[in-house]
Amino acid sequence: MSELLCYNPGCGNKFNPTKNGEDACKFHSGTPVFHDAYKFWSCCGKKTTDFSTFLSTPPCTSGPHTNIPPKESLDVKRSSSEEKTILNERPKEWNPPQPALSSLKRPPLDTKCFRPKPKIASSIQGLSFEKSVKEVSEGGAMNPEEPCKNGGCKITYGEAIEETQCVYHNGVPIFHEGMKFWSCCQKKTSDFQSFLNQEGCQRGDHKWIKDNEGNEKIECRYDWHQTSNTVSLAIYAKKYDPNLSYVEFNPIRLVAHIFFPEQGGAFDMDIELNGVIDTEKTQVSMNGSKVEICMKKAELFTWSKLSVPKTKTTKMSEILSPKNETEYTVDSLDLDDLDLTVSKPVLSFEASGGKSGAKIL
Numbered sequence: 001m002s003e004l005l006c007y008n009p010g011c012g013n014k015f016n017p018t019k020n021g022e023d024a025c026k027f028h029s030g031t032p033v034f035h036d037a038y039k040f041w042s043c044c045g046k047k048t049t050d051f052s053t054f055l056s057t058p059p060c061t062s063g064p065h066t067n068i069p070p071k072e073s074l075d076v077k078r079s080s081s082e083e084k085t086i087l088n089e090r091p092k093e094w095n096p097p098q099p100a101l102s103s104l105k106r107p108p109l110d111t112k113c114f115r116p117k118p119k120i121a122s123s124i125q126g127l128s129f130e131k132s133v134k135e136v137s138e139g140g141a142m143n144p145e146e147p148c149k150n151g152g153c154k155i156t157y158g159e160a161i162e163e164t165q166c167v168y169h170n171g172v173p174i175f176h177e178g179m180k181f182w183s184c185c186q187k188k189t190s191d192f193q194s195f196l197n198q199e200g201c202q203r204g205d206h207k208w209i210k211d212n213e214g215n216e217k218i219e220c221r222y223d224w225h226q227t228s229n230t231v232s233l234a235i236y237a238k239k240y241d242p243n244l245s246y247v248e249f250n251p252i253r254l255v256a257h258i259f260f261p262e263q264g265g266a267f268d269m270d271i272e273l274n275g276v277i278d279t280e281k282t283q284v285s286m287n288g289s290k291v292e293i294c295m296k297k298a299e300l301f302t303w304s305k306l307s308v309p310k311t312k313t314t315k316m317s318e319i320l321s322p323k324n325e326t327e328y329t330v331d332s333l334d335l336d337d338l339d340l341t342v343s344k345p346v347l348s349f350e351a352s353g354g355k356s357g358a359k360i361l
Helices: 051-055 080-088 192-196 316-320
Strands: 025-027 032-035 038-041 061-063 166-168 173-176 179-182 202-204 222-226 230-236 246-250 253-260 265-273 277-286 290-297
Touching: 038 051, 179 192, 230 253, 230 265, 246 277, 246 290, 253 290
Parallel strands: none
Antiparallel strands: 025 061, 032 038, 166 202, 173 179, 222 230, 230 290, 246 253, 253 265, 277 290
C-alpha cells in the first residue's frame, strides 16, 4: 500500500496506514503565531526570532498520523456566477460616528469674567521673587550692583558715581562663522574674551533701565486634556509670582496672566472656549512648575479642540447709530471760477417767429 502524507502541524512526513499507531506521529497541537517579530507555536510557547529555529522546534504532542488536510487548506470551488457576484461586491462605506454637538446657548463673549481665588501650593506661598525691574523714582534707591544696560559697558551704578560718562556699543553683537563682533564697529575676533573686552565706540550717558522693561511678552508652553465632565489646561511656568498672576473666566472665555518678575514680563492668554463651562465649579491651582485650570463642563460632550476663533460682538451704540458707508464730498467753491458778466436778453426761438437770437428792444 502506498504511503500517505501526514497533515499534522509540524510533522509533514509520509506514513504507512497499516502501521499508524497511537504514538506514531510527533506534532504540534496548536497553531503557528507570528507577533512582534517573534515566531512560536501556541501549544508550547517557545518563542524565537529566527524562522529556521521556529521550523525546527521539537513537537510537543504524540498521536496517530492523519491524511486529512486542515480546513483552512481545503480548496473551495465556486461556480462562475458566485465568482462574478463576489467580484461585483463592494465594501460598504463606513461612516464614523459624528461627535456630539453642544445644545446650550452661548452667552456673549464680553460677559463679565469671574476671578477665583487660586489654590497656591505651600512650596511657593512664602517665596518672594525679587524684581529685576528697578524703577528709579523720587526718593527711591538704585541697587549699587546694578549694571549699565548699554551694550559693552561694565560699569555698575555704584561705580558710576565717580565715572559719569558711558563708553558703549550702540550696535548689536553678531556671531557668524566663528567670528564675533559688534555691528557698529566691525572689529572681528574669534576669541570670545577678546570680544567682551572690546572698548565701546560711542560715548554718552549710562542707561540703568532697559527700554520697555517690564512689558516683555513671555512665551509659555501649555497643553490640555479632557474627561467626560472636565477640561484641564496646564500652563507650564517657573519663577512666576503667584500674587501678581491671575486667571479669570466666564462661561465661554478664559483669560490668564502669568507674571515673571525676574524677566520683567508676563505670559498672556485670552481665548474663546470651544464649549460652555460651569464657572462656579471651575478651579485654579498654582504650584512651582505650572498653573492648572480645571474647568467643569456645563454640558457633557466631547470638545474637538480647546478654543475657537473669537466671535465679533456688536455694540449697542453701533446698532442705534449705524455708520453711513456712503460719504459725500463737497468741493470747495471759488468765486473766481464763476462767470458773473451780464449778457443781453434775447427772445426764444418761438417768440421771435423763427428768428434765433433776436434781441429785445
